[in-house]
Amino acid sequence: MEHDDDHDVEMVVVEYSSSDEDSDSDSNVDSEYGEPGEHVVRPRVVTEKSPVAKHEFYQAAVRRQNCFFGLSMVTVAGLFLAAYFFMGLSFTPSNIGIFGDESALKGGAGEVGLDADNSQTEEIVDEEVVAMEESGSKAAKRAKREKEFPHIHDKVGQGKEWVENKNWWKKHAEEMDTSHMSKHEKKQYEQKMKQFKRMKKRRDKICKEHPDAIICNKDGDTDLGSIREKLGKNYNYEATGRGKENFPKGWPKEEGESKRDKQKKDKHKHNHDSDGEEKHKPVHKPDEHDNGAEEIKEEIQKQIRDKPVAEAPEEKAKEPEVKLPHTIVNTFTVLEKVDHDPSSFTQGLSIGSDGTIYETTGLYRQSKVRRINPKTFGVETSVDTEGQYFGEGSTYYEDKDGNGRLIEITWKEQTGFIYDAKTLELLDEFPYTTTPNKGNQGWGITYDPSKKEFVVSDGTQFLYFWDRGTLAEKRKVAIKRFDGRAQQSLNELEFMDGLVCCNIWHSDDIICVDPQTGKSVREYDMSSLWPANQRGGGENVLNGIALAKDHVLITGKRWDRMYKVHLPDWPTLFRN
Numbered sequence: 001m002e003h004d005d006d007h008d009v010e011m012v013v014v015e016y017s018s019s020d021e022d023s024d025s026d027s028n029v030d031s032e033y034g035e036p037g038e039h040v041v042r043p044r045v046v047t048e049k050s051p052v053a054k055h056e057f058y059q060a061a062v063r064r065q066n067c068f069f070g071l072s073m074v075t076v077a078g079l080f081l082a083a084y085f086f087m088g089l090s091f092t093p094s095n096i097g098i099f100g101d102e103s104a105l106k107g108g109a110g111e112v113g114l115d116a117d118n119s120q121t122e123e124i125v126d127e128e129v130v131a132m133e134e135s136g137s138k139a140a141k142r143a144k145r146e147k148e149f150p151h152i153h154d155k156v157g158q159g160k161e162w163v164e165n166k167n168w169w170k171k172h173a174e175e176m177d178t179s180h181m182s183k184h185e186k187k188q189y190e191q192k193m194k195q196f197k198r199m200k201k202r203r204d205k206i207c208k209e210h211p212d213a214i215i216c217n218k219d220g221d222t223d224l225g226s227i228r229e230k231l232g233k234n235y236n237y238e239a240t241g242r243g244k245e246n247f248p249k250g251w252p253k254e255e256g257e258s259k260r261d262k263q264k265k266d267k268h269k270h271n272h273d274s275d276g277e278e279k280h281k282p283v284h285k286p287d288e289h290d291n292g293a294e295e296i297k298e299e300i301q302k303q304i305r306d307k308p309v310a311e312a313p314e315e316k317a318k319e320p321e322v323k324l325p326h327t328i329v330n331t332f333t334v335l336e337k338v339d340h341d342p343s344s345f346t347q348g349l350s351i352g353s354d355g356t357i358y359e360t361t362g363l364y365r366q367s368k369v370r371r372i373n374p375k376t377f378g379v380e381t382s383v384d385t386e387g388q389y390f391g392e393g394s395t396y397y398e399d400k401d402g403n404g405r406l407i408e409i410t411w412k413e414q415t416g417f418i419y420d421a422k423t424l425e426l427l428d429e430f431p432y433t434t435t436p437n438k439g440n441q442g443w444g445i446t447y448d449p450s451k452k453e454f455v456v457s458d459g460t461q462f463l464y465f466w467d468r469g470t471l472a473e474k475r476k477v478a479i480k481r482f483d484g485r486a487q488q489s490l491n492e493l494e495f496m497d498g499l500v501c502c503n504i505w506h507s508d509d510i511i512c513v514d515p516q517t518g519k520s521v522r523e524y525d526m527s528s529l530w531p532a533n534q535r536g537g538g539e540n541v542l543n544g545i546a547l548a549k550d551h552v553l554i555t556g557k558r559w560d561r562m563y564k565v566h567l568p569d570w571p572t573l574f575r576n
Contacts, residue, residue: 123538326482328509330525335551335564338377342560344368348394348445348492349544349555352404352421356380357546357553360394360408367391369408369424374548377562383424389413393444393492395454396421400469409442409456416442416471430471434458446493446500448515455500455515457490463500463518477518479511487511487520494545496552497573503543508532510545522570529554529563550574 178186207216348360357372367385372378385391390411399405404421409432418428433440435458444457453474454466465474479487479502489505499512499521508527511520526542537558544555548564552573555562567573 328482328523328525329567329569330528331568332524332526332529333566333568334529335566338562338564340377340555340559340562341379342558344370344559345557346492346544346555346559347392347443347557348408349546349553350394350396350406350446350494351546351548351553352396353398355548356421358394358396358406358421359544360391362391362411362557364388364390369394369406369419371424381424383419383426385417389415392442393446393457395446395493397447397449397454397468407445407447407454409445411443412439412441414440414442432456432466432471433473434464435460435462443491443505444493444503446495448495448500450498455493455495457493457502459489459491459505461486461488461490463490463493463502463513463515465515477515479513479518479520481511481520482523492543492545494547496545496547497570497575501545503545505543506541508542510542524567526554529565530556530559530561535559547573 178189181189203216210216344359345362345366346359347362348358350358351374352358355374357374357377359370359372361368361370365387367389368391369383369385370379371381373380390413392409392411394406394408396404396406405427406419406421406424407416408419409416414431414433416430416432417426418430419426432442434442434456438458438460441458442456443459446455447453447468448455452468454468454471456464456466458464461478462476463479464476466472467474479490481487487502487504489507491503491505493503494501496512498515500515501510501512501522503510508525508529510524510526512522512524513520529542532541535556535558540556540558542554542556544553544562546553551564551566553562554565
């Protein structure tokens with residue numbers, strides 16, 4: 001066949017042989033492709049422009065892209081795994097603390113993950129605010145300007161109408177130059193002008209109807225006498241309720257006395273005897289039809305006069321109440337400095353009836369419960385808390401049978417534990433709640449043996465009181481400082497001489513409050529005990545108070561020491 005250069009496909013005749021059996025069958029069939037014994041085949045000749053070539057090229061490109069993407073994912077996964085296992089990094093908030101430097105990843109009270117980030121952000125903001133105030137903030141500059149104002153007034157504004165005439169701004173408000181104002185300032189100015197025009201229109205309407213009204217005084221009369229006189233004329237003397245007797249100081253009562261008040265006054269004048277001793281006695285009014293009424297009245301009065309009056313028993317003279325001065329005390333006596341485990345993130349500290357020291361520490365997977373020897377201050381027994389719990393405050397107490405127990409609460413897990421004080425064997429666990437909108441956290445706990453109740457803090461301004469037997473909440477009290485402000489961040493607690501003494505988180509203050517009223521009774525500044533700049537970390541804060549027989553034991557988070565302290569201003573502290 002001839003080859004046509006103008007076409008991409010050529011026709012080829014292919015001869016093939018077959019078996020006899022096949023040839024017999026084919027010989028009986030007329031094929032539209034040719035005579036029997038011939039078969040026509042049209043093979044495909046693939047070129048770059050054909051659809052087949054384009055399809056295959058696309059498939060090859062997709063395979064290459066898939067291979068490259070897969071290789072990239074494997075590489076990235078390998079880098080993460082290498083960082084995770086070999087570099088000690090962790091990429092999920094819940095796993096922070098498993099690897100890496102926990103001291104750098106924990107927040108103020110041992111927070112982790114997003115809580116730690118939030119805590120760190122708050123600390124940074126607080127530091128920046130303090131720095132701004134110390135370096136001279138806008139408020140400081142404004143205060144400085146206020147001090148300089150009299151000088152500026154004398155120098156610049158003397159004799160100026162815009163300074164001495166207080167109504168100058170009202171008259172010239174519409175004439176102010178707005179060319180130098182920003183877009184936002186101009187918008188505010190226009191809004192104020194609209195408001196000013198509405199008020200002016202309303203005032204003009206009132207003045208038209210009532211020309212003598214106070215607001216219509218064009219001279220700006222502010223004489224208090226004239227104002228009082230005008231108010232007095234319009235005062236509603238027939239008003240009822242509490243407001244009817246709310247007269248300003250200096251106003252004569254008779255001027256504002258209503259008819260109803262006069263009627264009451266006249267009625268009480270008839271019903272009350274002028275004698276002060278008998279003014280509350282009922283008076284029998286004589287009636288013209290009541291025969292012998294006067295004689296009965298005189299007989300009753302005579303019996304009353306002749307009746308002997310029993311002398312009231314003499315009351316014992318009360319001892320004068322000693323009122324403590326509302327000042328923060330910063331004087332104390334250090335009796336001794338003793339050793340303390342510097343790895344302990346102290347959250348609870350208390351002393352048992354035999355003098356044994358009990359301590360609970362915090363942080364996830366690091367929390368412990370410990371018995372400490374009061375003579376050597378070495379750890380006698382230490383029990384690890386399960387990793388999912390962040391240990392918090394604890395306190396020693398005796399149950400109804402007189403057995404020594406240790407109760408501990410946790411940070412966010414709403415779970416508490418009760419241990420045997422001698423062996424630290426876990427006896428029981430219990431759920432609890434505190435402040436719901438703060439996550440029902442647990443921070444500090446102490447015990448009031450006189451009322452057989454626990455006192456619990458949760459980092460807010462409230463103290464919660466639980467029954468010893470049922471652990472049910474009995475009440476809660478808001479805590480206030482000497483100056484009346486609410487005190488937040490109440491942390492580790494200790495019950496001392498009828499008061500609840502509280503550590504303040506991120507503060508060296510210890511405040512001792514009345515458990516009934518919540519008012520601060522004693523406040524101590526302990527910043528000089530061990531200065532913060534010597535502790536080696538922002539979270540190494542004071543947090544641990546325990547009352548012994550002759551001293552107060554004080555320590556803090558990751559402190560390498562504990563102090564035996566005496567408080568000279570509290571002489572009754574060790575009396576009991």
